[in-house]
Amino acid sequence: xxxxxxxxxxxxxxxxxxxxxxxxxxxxxxxxxxxxxxxxxxxxxxxxxxxxxxxxxxxxxxxxxxxxxxxxxxxxxxxxxxxxxxxxxxxxxxxxxxxxxxxxxxxxxxxxxxx
Amino acid sequence: xxxxxxxxxxxxxxxxxxxxxxxxxxxxxxxxxxxxxxxxxxxxxxxxxxxxxxxxxxxxxxxxxxxxxxxxxxxxxxxxxxxxxxxxxxxxxxxxxxxxxxxxxxxxxxxx
Numbered sequence: 623x624x625x626x627x628x629x630x631x632x633x634x635x636x637x638x639x640x641x642x643x644x645x646x647x648x649x650x651x652x653x654x655x656x657x658x659x660x661x662x663x664x665x666x667x668x669x670x671x672x673x674x675x676x677x678x679x680x681x682x683x684x685x686x687x688x689x690x691x692x693x694x695x696x697x698x699x700x701x702x703x704x705x706x707x708x709x710x711x712x713x714x715x716x717x718x719x720x721x722x723x724x725x726x727x728x729x730x731x732x733x734x735x736x737x
Numbered sequence: 738x739x740x741x742x743x744x745x746x747x748x749x750x751x752x753x754x755x756x757x758x759x760x761x762x763x764x765x766x767x768x769x770x771x772x773x774x775x776x777x778x779x780x781x782x783x784x785x786x787x788x789x790x791x792x793x794x795x796x797x798x799x800x801x802x803x804x805x806x807x808x809x810x811x812x813x814x815x816x817x818x819x820x821x822x823x824x825x826x827x828x829x830x831x832x833x834x835x836x837x838x839x840x841x842x843x844x845x846x847x848x849x
Binding site for chain 2: 654725730733
């Protein structure tokens with residue numbers, strides 16, 4: 623149980639384009655989903671927290687107009703990187719918590735490369 | 738907010754020996770402490786967790802100890818195997834808060 627999927631697993635795009643990443647909880651209803659960014663050899667940096675049906679809460683320093691988060695249902699959250707630039711290249715990972723609240727289960731991650 | 742420090746940043750251990758990774762946290766209200774293992778290019782996977790109402794938890798070769806007074810907790814891996822090589826992250830949170838604060842990670846290498 624507690625499986626989280628993420629799509630796509632990797633994406634290469636041109637500078638200036640937008641990229642959408644999906645995060646799904648497959649076998650449970652996720653009360654909260656989280657989006658992280660991870661640079662090579664570094665820890666996970668929380669970008670935002672999203673609850674179904676409400677606006678995401680962004681961490682300090684994260685541009686909400688650049689990283690659009692939509693949490694339309696209890697099993698799906700999306701992150702859209704708008705007008706992507708090479709510095710946005712990173713490993714983006716989502717996680718979800720269910721009714722048990724505290725334990726976060728992670729998706730497999732999406733590797734984004736902006737050329 | 739919470740701040741979690743993790744040491745060491747890298748650790749090399751001979752196969753069969755034990756490995757210990759330590760974390761300290763700043764917020765005395767934190768009461769849930771998970772440990773994640775992340776292999777290269779893959780997702781972090783929960784390997785063990787502990788709540789503040791217990792001092793130790795064990796699962797086969799893995800154990801976690803918690804000292805609430807000193808605000809530190811440790812991961813112990815015994816009889817290490819090559820497949821234990823990975824990056825390990827500790828984290829802390831207040832139950833109900835949901836947001837985890839991660840340590841900086843420890844790259845563990847098991848030497849055959």
